[in-house]
Amino acid sequence: xxxxxxxPYLHFxxxxxxxxxxxTLAKMGxxxxxxxxxxxxxxxxxxxxLGLNILLGYSGLISLGTAGFMGFAAYLSAYxxxxxxxxxxLSIILAVVIPTLLGILVGLVSLKIEGIxxxxxxxxxxxxxxxxxEEFDFFTNGFSGKTAQYPTLLGTFELDRAGTYYxxxxxxxxxxLLTYNLMNGRLGRxxxxxxxxxxxxxxxxxxxxxxxxxxxxxxxxxxAIAGVLYVHFVKYSYPTIWSLNLSLNFLAMIxxxxxxxxxxTLLGAFIVFAVPDLLLKQVPFFSDLSYVLNxxxxxxxxIFYPNGLVHMFTDLKRFIVKLVKGEK
Amino acid sequence: MSTFIQVILRSLETGSIYALAALSIIIIFRTSNIVNFxxxxxxxxxxxxxxxxxxxxxxxxxxxxxxxIVSAILIGILIDLVVIxxxxxxxxxxxxxxxxxxxxxxxxxxxxxxxxxxxRLPRLIEQGNLSIxxxxxxxxxIFNILFGLLVMGGLFVxxxxxxIGLAIRSTASNEHxxxxxxxxxxxxTMGAWAVAGVLGVISGVMTAPMxxxxxxxxxxxxLNALIAVVLGGFQTFYGPVVGAYIIGVGRNLLLYYGSSVWxxxxxxxxxxxxxxFRPHGLFGKKIIKKV
Numbered sequence: 001x002x003x004x005x006x007x008p009y010l011h012f013x014x015x016x017x018x019x020x021x022x023x024t025l026a027k028m029g030x031x032x033x034x035x036x037x038x039x040x041x042x043x044x045x046x047x048x049x050l051g052l053n054i055l056l057g058y059s060g061l062i063s064l065g066t067a068g069f070m071g072f073a074a075y076l077s078a079y080x081x082x083x084x085x086x087x088x089x090l091s092i093i094l095a096v097v098i099p100t101l102l103g104i105l106v107g108l109v110s111l112k113i114e115g116i117x118x119x120x121x122x123x124x125x126x127x128x129x130x131x132x133x134e135e136f137d138f139f140t141n142g143f144s145g146k147t148a149q150y151p152t153l154l155g156t157f158e159l160d161r162a163g164t165y166y167x168x169x170x171x172x173x174x175x176x177l178l179t180y181n182l183m184n185g186r187l188g189r190x191x192x193x194x195x196x197x198x199x200x201x202x203x204x205x206x207x208x209x210x211x212x213x214x215x216x217x218x219x220x221x222x223x224a225i226a227g228v229l230y231v232h233f234v235k236y237s238y239p240t241i242w243s244l245n246l247s248l249n250f251l252a253m254i255x256x257x258x259x260x261x262x263x264x265t266l267l268g269a270f271i272v273f274a275v276p277d278l279l280l281k282q283v284p285f286f287s288d289l290s291y292v293l294n295x296x297x298x299x300x301x302x303i304f305y306p307n308g309l310v311h312m313f314t315d316l317k318r319f320i321v322k323l324v325k326g327e328k
Numbered sequence: 329m330s331t332f333i334q335v336i337l338r339s340l341e342t343g344s345i346y347a348l349a350a351l352s353i354i355i356i357f358r359t360s361n362i363v364n365f366x367x368x369x370x371x372x373x374x375x376x377x378x379x380x381x382x383x384x385x386x387x388x389x390x391x392x393x394x395x396x397i398v399s400a401i402l403i404g405i406l407i408d409l410v411v412i413x414x415x416x417x418x419x420x421x422x423x424x425x426x427x428x429x430x431x432x433x434x435x436x437x438x439x440x441x442x443x444x445x446x447x448r449l450p451r452l453i454e455q456g457n458l459s460i461x462x463x464x465x466x467x468x469x470i471f472n473i474l475f476g477l478l479v480m481g482g483l484f485v486x487x488x489x490x491x492i493g494l495a496i497r498s499t500a501s502n503e504h505x506x507x508x509x510x511x512x513x514x515x516x517t518m519g520a521w522a523v524a525g526v527l528g529v530i531s532g533v534m535t536a537p538m539x540x541x542x543x544x545x546x547x548x549x550x551l552n553a554l555i556a557v558v559l560g561g562f563q564t565f566y567g568p569v570v571g572a573y574i575i576g577v578g579r580n581l582l583l584y585y586g587s588s589v590w591x592x593x594x595x596x597x598x599x600x601x602x603x604x605f606r607p608h609g610l611f612g613k614k615i616i617k618k619v
Contacts, residue, residue, distance in 0.1 A: 116363045124596040295432030
């Protein structure tokens, strides 16, 4: 029994079931329906942030192109489903594979050297992509923005907003499971060893370039998945969405939430995206400051609490246990 | 021929803007070991200060620019005292993320103080054109080129010939040893942030008349400066400056003779390809790591 309760896979599925309750709660009037859009958006951003967390948390590389790749996938998917009328399943595969291949190409160029090069190379690539979004009218509809529809699964099931929300939650849980498995498997061990000592891991037969490349490809793939979900959930895409600001927000999420933590990433996404929308908007002055608060939070967390806020709960528990025991 | 000279002259002007920004990034990198992504954002903020002093308070443009320089020094010192000084134990990657956090803070605060409307900042020298071999360049353009070279030349003389420069170079080469030798590394780092801020605002004031003063006025300069640093290599002070002029000239030539829409983008791709063959940049050396 204890074994079943402690099973991490079960935790992910349970979390998924709880998150899937939201539309029902909204229907019962316990929650505003607008929360559905906010939460769905948060989960989509959490998917992209998970990929970045593999890259930054495990291999210490910074990508500033997350938003660019995400936008690229979003436009591709919108183009495939709306203009070419491809089935949703095919377009999602194409829209994930093409940006990932582009990511691998960029990685091959910039990952030979460690350190900051990937950040600057991805920054340049995302600028190039943003320009593409603005200039290629037939593909992206330029500044006026591209619209897309809710997904139609298997050609017959037309999803509405709640249906798409369930779809997003399902993908989120799948991505979390995949990440958990990868990071506790061979790849995770190799990346961990690289973080500990590059020379030692190299001596043990870990190919540095290959593993960095895999980590970056995963980050791009997750960003692409998030981009596809975004365009079909929010139903539009403008060039201005996919800016450096969004990429910075992804970094904020994982740093605030917790590096190398799957739940931390979700917590971070919630703090960065949902809290300003759900809470701060009620207070007029703070709504303007949410970006500033995120920036301050990043700096404060890095300096004083480098493991991220997700460890707050365990630290708090330990503190309380200590207090209780101390009183005895 | 005259158009070619015209293009080159323009390029030198943008090149000196990029070079000032690149120098500002490399000074921070060498003394604090941080790639300062917030350089452009802070420069944008200080350019807004200049614009505010000129437009709202009606101060003479030269005095307003001086005010911007003062604010750049103060903000640079503030960043060092409040944030950077406390990051000695922080992991190097986390330091870059701190500067990304600073971008968010600046981008959030600037519209609260200065509003969201694009503002206009005139040239330092309003009128006058000079004709060189059939190519026209404004006095302001010449001033920008010469002033940029003067500031950079001055900094290099200080770096190479004076005691202060020696302190900066020794901090850059090994902070711990420098400290043991009695170099006040904390002051050096603080000074570096102040100087970097000043270089930023100068490049901002030079950029402003070509466009309008908005939150994103320095984005383009910042990106090109970062790429210039990569192109020139992180190991020398002069490498990024050379890289910046190469980017300035190459970009304008591509924009004029190549594609007016995609010129900049083509240049980025060329530089990325160049880095495949020389990963440490034009003047960079490979640092051999010992286990």
